[in-house]
Every structure is written in C-alpha cells, then in structure tokens.
Amino acid sequence: MEKEKLTELAVFAEKVRLIALEGIYNAASGHPGGSLSIADVVTYLYNCEMRVRPDQPDWEDRDRFVLSKGHCAPALYAALGLKGYFDVAEVANLRKLGHFLQGHPDMKGVPGVDMSTGSLGQGISAACGMALAAKRDGRDYRVYTIVGDGESQEGQVYEALMFAAHYDLDNLVVMIDYNGLQIDGDITKVMSPLPFADKLAAFNFNVFEADGHDFESIAAALDAARAAKGKPSGIIFRTVKGKGVSFMENNPAWHGNAPKQEQYELAKAELEARLEAARKGELK
Amino acid sequence: MKATRESYGLTLAELGETNRDIVVLDADLSGSTKTAIFGKKFPERFFNCGIAEGNMMSVAAGLAACGKTVFASSFAMFATGRAFEQIRNSICYPGLNVKIAASHAGVSVGEDGATHQCIEDISIMRSIPGMVVVSPADDAEACAAVRAAVEYDGPMYIRLGRLVYPDVYTPETCNFKLGKGDVLRDGSDVTLVATGLMLSEALIAADLLEKEGVSAAVINISTIKPIDAELLVKYARKTGCVVTAEEHNIIGGLGSAVCEALSEHYPVPVSRVGVNDVFGISGKAKEVLAYFGLTGENIAERARMIMKMKG
Numbered sequence: 001m002e003k004e005k006l007t008e009l010a011v012f013a014e015k016v017r018l019i020a021l022e023g024i025y026n027a028a029s030g031h032p033g034g035s036l037s038i039a040d041v042v043t044y045l046y047n048c049e050m051r052v053r054p055d056q057p058d059w060e061d062r063d064r065f066v067l068s069k070g071h072c073a074p075a076l077y078a079a080l081g082l083k084g085y086f087d088v089a090e091v092a093n094l095r096k097l098g099h100f101l102q103g104h105p106d107m108k109g110v111p112g113v114d115m116s117t118g119s120l121g122q123g124i125s126a127a128c129g130m131a132l133a134a135k136r137d138g139r140d141y142r143v144y145t146i147v148g149d150g151e152s153q154e155g156q157v158y159e160a161l162m163f164a165a166h167y168d169l170d171n172l173v174v175m176i177d178y179n180g181l182q183i184d185g186d187i188t189k190v191m192s193p194l195p196f197a198d199k200l201a202a203f204n205f206n207v208f209e210a211d212g213h214d215f216e217s218i219a220a221a222l223d224a225a226r227a228a229k230g231k232p233s234g235i236i237f238r239t240v241k242g243k244g245v246s247f248m249e250n251n252p253a254w255h256g257n258a259p260k261q262e263q264y265e266l267a268k269a270e271l272e273a274r275l276e277a278a279r280k281g282e283l284k
Numbered sequence: 285m286k287a288t289r290e291s292y293g294l295t296l297a298e299l300g301e302t303n304r305d306i307v308v309l310d311a312d313l314s315g316s317t318k319t320a321i322f323g324k325k326f327p328e329r330f331f332n333c334g335i336a337e338g339n340m341m342s343v344a345a346g347l348a349a350c351g352k353t354v355f356a357s358s359f360a361m362f363a364t365g366r367a368f369e370q371i372r373n374s375i376c377y378p379g380l381n382v383k384i385a386a387s388h389a390g391v392s393v394g395e396d397g398a399t400h401q402c403i404e405d406i407s408i409m410r411s412i413p414g415m416v417v418v419s420p421a422d423d424a425e426a427c428a429a430v431r432a433a434v435e436y437d438g439p440m441y442i443r444l445g446r447l448v449y450p451d452v453y454t455p456e457t458c459n460f461k462l463g464k465g466d467v468l469r470d471g472s473d474v475t476l477v478a479t480g481l482m483l484s485e486a487l488i489a490a491d492l493l494e495k496e497g498v499s500a501a502v503i504n505i506s507t508i509k510p511i512d513a514e515l516l517v518k519y520a521r522k523t524g525c526v527v528t529a530e531e532h533n534i535i536g537g538l539g540s541a542v543c544e545a546l547s548e549h550y551p552v553p554v555s556r557v558g559v560n561d562v563f564g565i566s567g568k569a570k571e572v573l574a575y576f577g578l579t580g581e582n583i584a585e586r587a588r589m590i591m592k593m594k595g
Contacts, residue, residue: 129346
C-alpha cells in the first residue's frame with residue numbers, strides 16, 4: 001500500500017478514536033475498549049473496502065455493514081460522520097435523550113446504519129439474510145459484519161455460520177474482533193470460544209487471520225476474502241482492547257466504562273499525539 | 285373446512301405468483317406449518333433454516349432490510365418462545381417487514397402435549413412495541429389475514445392452528461379488516477368475545493343461551509393488537525358484561541387485552557375463558573380442549589355467572 005494511503009488511513013482511524021471517546025466521555029457511558037479495538041478495521045472498510053455512497057445511504061447496491069457487536073457504536077458513528085453520512089459533530093452527543101445516535105445502532109434513525117444491533121449474536125444472522133437477498137436478487141453487493149470474540153459465546157453465532165455456509169454466501173465476510181477480553185475478563189477464563197480458526201473452518205468457511213491494527217494486514221485479509229469464491233469468509237482480526245490509550249489497553253475494566261474528566265484528558269492527549277504522529281506518517 | 289395453517293400455506297403459495305418480493309423461511313417444520321406448499325412452488329424463494337429459530341428470525345430481518353416481504357414460520361412455541369428476543373430486537377425494534385406466521389398455537393395441538401402447546405404466544409407478542417397480533421378464526425379469515433399481512437408494511441404475528449375446525453365464515457361473508465372486530469351476532473344481555481377456533485364455540489354458547497331466553501352478542505376479535513376498543517366499549521355499554529374465550533393462557537391474551545381496553549374506557553364485569561394458568565396435556569385435540577373447558581357449554585356457563593355480577 002502506498003505511504004500516502006497508509007497515512008490517510010491512520011489519520012482517519014485516530015480521528016475515529018478521538019471522536020468516539022469524546023462521545024463516550026460526554027455521555028458518561030458507553031464502551032471505549034471495543035470501540036478502540038475496531039477503529040482500524042472500520043476505517044479500512046469505509047475508506048477502501050466497501051462500495052458505499054455516503055450521500056445516498058439507502059442506495060440499493062451498496063455494500064452492507066452490520067456491527068454485530070453493536071455496543072461499539074461510537075466507532076461506527078465516528079466513521080460514518082467522518083465519511084459525511086451526517087455531521088460528525090453529532091457524535092459528541094451520542095446517548096443523549098432524544099438524539100438520533102442511540103446507545104446501540106438504530107437503522108431507522110442513523111443514515112448509514114444498515115441494521116439495528118446491540119443484542120449479541122443477532123447481527124451476524126441479519127448479515128446472512130442480507131447476503132442471501134443479494135444472491136437471490138443477482139446483485140453483487142457484499143455484506144460485512146464484525147462479531148465480538150466474547151459475542152462468539154452466543155449460540156446464535158454458530159447457527160448463523162451454519163446458515164452462511166449452507167447457502168454458499170461467498171458475498172459475506174464475518175470478521176471477529178479478537179481482542180481477548182470481555183466484560184468479566186479474559187475470554188478464555190470466562191468461557192473460551194477458542195479456537196476461532198478451527199471453528200470457522202469446521203463450519204466450512206474460508207479462514208483468514210490478520211493484525212487488526214495493521215492496514216496492510218487488514219487489506220490482505222479482505223482481498224483474500226473477496227477473491228475466495230463458493231464459501232463465506234471469516235477473518236480473525238487480532239486486536240488490542242482499548243487500542244491507542246495506554247491505560248485502557250488490555251484492561252477489561254474499560255469494556256463498558258466511560259473515562260472521568262482526568263482520565264479523558266489523559267486519553268485525549270495520547271490520542272492527539274497519535275493523530276499528530278499519524279499525520280507525519282510516524283505512527284507505530 | 286381447513287386448519288388455518290393450511291389456509292396460510294395455500295394463500296402464501298397463491299400470493300407468491302404475483303408478488304415476487306415474498307420470501308418464506310421455515311425451521312424444519314415446513315410440512316406442518318404448510319410453508320412447504322410455497323417451497324415446492326417457489327424453491328428459489330423458500331429457505332429452510334434448519335432447527336435454529338433464533339437465527340431464522342434475524343435472517344428474516346436481514347432479508348426484510350433488503351426489501352423482501354418475509355414470512356417466517358415455525359410452531360408458535362418455538363417461534364415466539366425460543367426466538368422472542370430476535371423477534372423483538374432484530375425485527376420489531378427496526379420495524380422490519382417480517383410476518384411471523386406460527387402454527388400449532390394453543391392446546392389444540394393435542395397429542396404432543398405441554399411442550400408443544402403454546403398458550404403464551406399472544407401475550408408475548410402483544411407486549412412488543414409496534415407488533416400487530418392477528419389470530420384468525422377459520423379458513424376464510426386466515427386467508428384474508430395473510431393477504432392483509434402482505435399489504436401491511438411492518439412486523440406482524442399471525443397465530444395459526446393445527447386442528448381442522450368448523451368454518452364460521454365463507455369467503456363471501458368474511459369481512460376481515462386489520463384492527464377491526466366483527467359482530468357475528470347482536471345481543472343485549474351479555475357479550476361473548478372470542479378469537480381463533482373459540483369463535484365457533486362462542487356461537488354454540490350463544491345458541492345455548494338463546495334457548496334460555498338470554499340474548500348474547502358474539503364478537504370476533506381476530507386482531508388482538510391493536511384491539512378494536514371502540515367496538516368492545518360499544519358492546520360493554522349495551523350488554524353490561526363480557527365473557528372472553530381463547531385457546532391461550534387467561535393471563536396476557538385476549539381476555540387481558542379486553543380487560544385492559546374496558547377497564548380504561550368502560551369497566552364492566554368480565555369473565556375469561558381460557559387455559560387457567562396451567563401447562564397443557566396430551567390427548568386428542570378435542571379432548572384436550574374439553575379438558576380445559578374450552579367449549580361452548582363452558583362459555584355459556586360463564587355468561588350465566590357474569591350476568592349476575594352486572595351492576
């Protein structure tokens with residue numbers, strides 16, 4: 001990937017992090033850990049991978065995105081805002097009474113949100129329904145869904161995998177945000193959903209693994225998924241929960257807690273430093 | 285004379301000819317829910333989801349989000365019980381165009397017994413914001429309800445039965461309108477309000493009462509939500525007492541819905557005939573119905589009782 005593109009993506013992703021965290025801080029509630037872990041994948045999807053028209057959010061032939069782990073809505077809202085689906089300044093008001101940016105994505109209220117999600121395990125099934133509709137209508141749009149690693153404890157996820165493979169939904173990409181943590185702690189201590197790759201393969205998926213914070217790695221996995229025909233694709237994205245804010249990284253306490261003022265100032269400073277480094281093409 | 289599940293399957297297959305947006309999902313019960321009739325005719329628009337009702341409901345949501353008119357079927361127990369939360373969050377919260385048409389509702393399932401006799405579905409479904417709940421009385425009304433479902437844009441629950449039961453309507457006399465009750469018989473002493481196959485029993489009750497000189501009105505409430513409160517109030521005013529009859533738990537179903545409507549607008553004594561908060565039981569369908577007092581005789585008995593409570 002060209003350096004310019006990498007820089008552009010890194011800048012977008014750090015903006016997503018900053019904007020998402022600001023919204024969570026203002027609401028004094030929300031899910032920073034997962035919002036930060038999916039920021040890079042969401043950035044790549046909306047800037048490089050998906051065929052979308054922000055000025056025409058209901059365009060019939062758009063690629064669909066379903067955030068099955070709906071609690072990470074702030075990252076999605078930030079990306080949609082930055083892409084121009086709505087005024088990005090609105091993300092600062094998420095979760096406020098009467099605001100269109102609800103605590104979890106509401107497809108009826110938010111331009112660009114293709115499915116209402118929040119109850120874990122359901123988004124992946126809805127994504128299957130969309131992919132099936134595309135196939136049966138002979139349309140070539142693709143459907144992307146991000147599923148949490150903790151979410152993968154829901155039995156419905158496996159019903160959906162079975163369905164996707166049974167109906168040969170090779171226009172579906174299931175992406176697991178493998179950050180290793182859920183509210184109650186380490187996913188392997190709470191109830192291990194591992195191994196993901198073997199499970200996906202056993203359900204007759206093409207399986208790819210990638211670093212969910214490395215745009216070239218993300219690109220390679222999504223390219224491979226696009227090239228793979230006949231079967232649905234699963235990508236396991238290794239990520240860091242709380243990515244970008246040192247004290248939030250790999251700490252399950254930040255799954256569903258908003259930062260206090262002092263913590264927010266610290267986090268904001270760190271993310272602004274990352275944004276600055278990204279602009280210079282120096283973000284590690 | 286057909287079971288309402290069969291009316292459903294046949295009507296769906298007929299409507300599929302002209303409406304290409306209709307797609308049908310089932311969870312391995314297509315022979316019983318009668319969606320197989322559609323599936324055989326339109327295999328490219330019929331998707332068996334296997335025994336996985338939760339996934340089926342969310343898949344239905346995804347299909348509807350892409351413009352399809354989706355019918356998702358299973359037994360009432362598994363559709364509304366197992367997959368309640370998928371219906372609520374994937375379908376109803378976004379207001380998607382999915383019809384949950386569930387067969388084998390109520391105790392008239394018969395031999396399969398309590399695990400398969402769903403007596404909670406009306407209650408569960410009507411508690412979801414925006415959900416329309418329809419419980420047709422017979423063949424003609426089930427056909428009309430399915431047609432209305434295709435015309436209506438949004439989530440709807442259609443309650444269907446396994447048992448073949450006497451017809452109340454002919455296609456000519458059936459005047460089904462979503463949200464409207466239907467007066468089958470006028471009366472001045474008591475109002476019998478019934479849904480599903482109990483409508484037929486309510487008419488039997490009215491005949492029995494007539495022989496005793498009691499004038500009983502009979503109202504069919506096939507749209508349980510939104511309920512026709514105006515009609516109910518009109519007859520509560522006219523007759524001063526009401527008996528409800530349903531093949532469902534007396535908690536949360538038609539009886540509850542009628543009480544809610546009347547207590548807020550025109551309170552009168554109401555007696556609820558239904559399953560009295562107990563689980564079902566194996567037996568031949570008609571024996572089971574009689575076992576739970578879901579008969580014209582019992583409705584008449586309740587009418588005699590409730591008339592004594594009039595102010």
